[in-house]
Amino acid sequence: MAAQKTKVTIFDVAKASGVSSSAVSYALNGKPGVSDTTRAKVLQVARELGWKPNGAAQSLAQAKTRRIGLVLGYDPQLLAVEPYMMSLISGLGAELEEKDYSLLVRMSMDSDDEDSIIEDWVATSNVDAMLLLNLEIGDPRIELMKQNPQMPVLAVADASLTAGLPTLASDDAAAVGLAVRHLYDLGHRNIARVAGPEELGHSYIRDAAFSEVTAELGVRYRCLHTDYTPAAGADATKRLLSVNPAPTAIIYDNDVMALAAEGVAAVGGVKVPQELSIMSWDDSFMCEAAHPGITALNRDIVESGRIAASLMLKLIDGEEVDVVEEPPYELRVRESTGPAPQRD
Amino acid sequence: MAAQKTKVTIFDVAKASGVSSSAVSYALNGKPGVSDTTRAKVLQVARELGWKPNGAAQSLAQAKTRRIGLVLGYDPQLLAVEPYMMSLISGLGAELEEKDYSLLVRMSMDSDDEDSIIEDWVATSNVDAMLLLNLEIGDPRIELMKQNPQMPVLAVADASLTAGLPTLASDDAAAVGLAVRHLYDLGHRNIARVAGPEELGHSYIRDAAFSEVTAELGVRYRCLHTDYTPAAGADATKRLLSVNPAPTAIIYDNDVMALAAEGVAAVGGVKVPQELSIMSWDDSFMCEAAHPGITALNRDIVESGRIAASLMLKLIDGEEVDVVEEPPYELRVRESTGPAPQRD
């Protein structure tokens, strides 16, 4: 109860309980080697003195930090507008919290920067494990982590990008199938996609899957890459609608772009979904709040975060982790998609 | 270059350079007490061996962690849908990165939980400073931090809530003035507000300011509290539009609710802004992407994060910090607000 101003160490507890420091350590860590009576006494004294083990000392002695590392690329707009990262962090945090782990977050200004932060964390043992996100094709971080096998690492990405590293994999290709099939069943034979930056690994994966699936079904397909902003999404929409024949359905890689597209359609007098169907890749409150509601590919990102955290904890415990699948995408059909318009 | 499998310590570097460990320490920390030649030699050897100081050992010896603590309340929906937290983290991270600090994040399941995490961090010296967000009226965390003056803390909240703690304060009252004045000038004399949860300190502050400003101007004012979700926003909107006389303008405490309101209006055949003006408190891509674009109170949250970080670093350096003002809100006028409709 009494809040001590000065640091209270294990020796203080030992002195106050009339035993030695090692007895205290044993007692407080629930280890054998100490009688029940002294254990009880020590525990009580420790509580009275408000003793807690110093984190740095504990880390040093046990070579464990109880921290998991996460490096975020600095792009406030992207981070803020996409619910993805915050959802993932929520899931990670919830799971880690139960195991008394924390998340160590660092912001990198560019990818060189990111590499050096990772190197630093590895070399200084600043974290017990690391999470790798937003992998690019041939990402140098993979090689970096392979050279430091003593540091557990989990990549969240398509398994084809992670070169055998423990991976939490999303089946983006399956999601592409869901989306295209939904539109195909509605009669659409000319669809377009407004994607994110080309460098991102998942853009590449989706690109390939879209090309393949649409080719199989004999559906016309076109893709425009953007920087994920609503302005870019609106612009791409205008361009797509001005070609001939214009696509009857457009899939956007995020929800703000889909929302912006609804605006473009409204201004241009294009009726959604009667004349144009609109879909969003990631689902969020925005898709629900929009009018018309936006059909979207939904996945439980919070749950992914939880899974990622539990996998990292396994890795820390020395267990093997190969490739684990994320919860699958589900199609949330709302009002923004409908039967393809009849043309010519 | 050679990646060492085994831990390389300062003694290894000392041995390899033919000097003592203290010389190594001095050399690597750029401190005087060592000749330039040995310094150069040590630096080279350290680089060759891939040496980096062990974080735990450094923390223990210096009683500094180079970490800042942040406890987030677990509400994935709220966290994800509001760009606020991720924007703030971006700003914090960017500033901390420059000073080689990291952000230690923990998720709390309820407020008791949050208190105990803070107590733990304070007792174990797990962070060099803490950031307090989302304060409630008479928040217990304030008392907690006051009892542990050795741990620097910064609160981000209205100064009236922080009881003298170092504070980064937002002038929500001024923002209320901006918003109400904008609507007043457009002729609105009956406005409503759809707010967030009543418990939040900022809800309270805004409530009071709205009541005051509208009373002063002789504007009719009503407020409904919600849980911030679009469904609740839509519901509140319907209720407000069904009373007589219905408000001619509604201000929403976040942007998804404002977006949902546009949907309600569209479905109900209520023209925005001709028959109803809509405003959002926080601005985001969503307000820009919406159709019509949503007039919003905009503030630079990323910059707030940077300021918060730099203030905490000052506190860590032992400087005094009192109350610092956030960058002010600005009104971003878009298409969702217009002249009040003429009514009897």
Place this chain on the structure above:
DNA sequence: TTGTATGCGTTATCAT
């Protein structure tokens, strides 16, 4: 300038 010795607060080993 350089090297030795000690403190930081735990955990863990080894006698007793």
Place this chain on the structure above:
DNA sequence: ATGATAACGCATACAA
């Protein structure tokens, strides 16, 4: 069962 004592890896006061 208990109590000295040695790591853990770095920083630093002090001695040489």
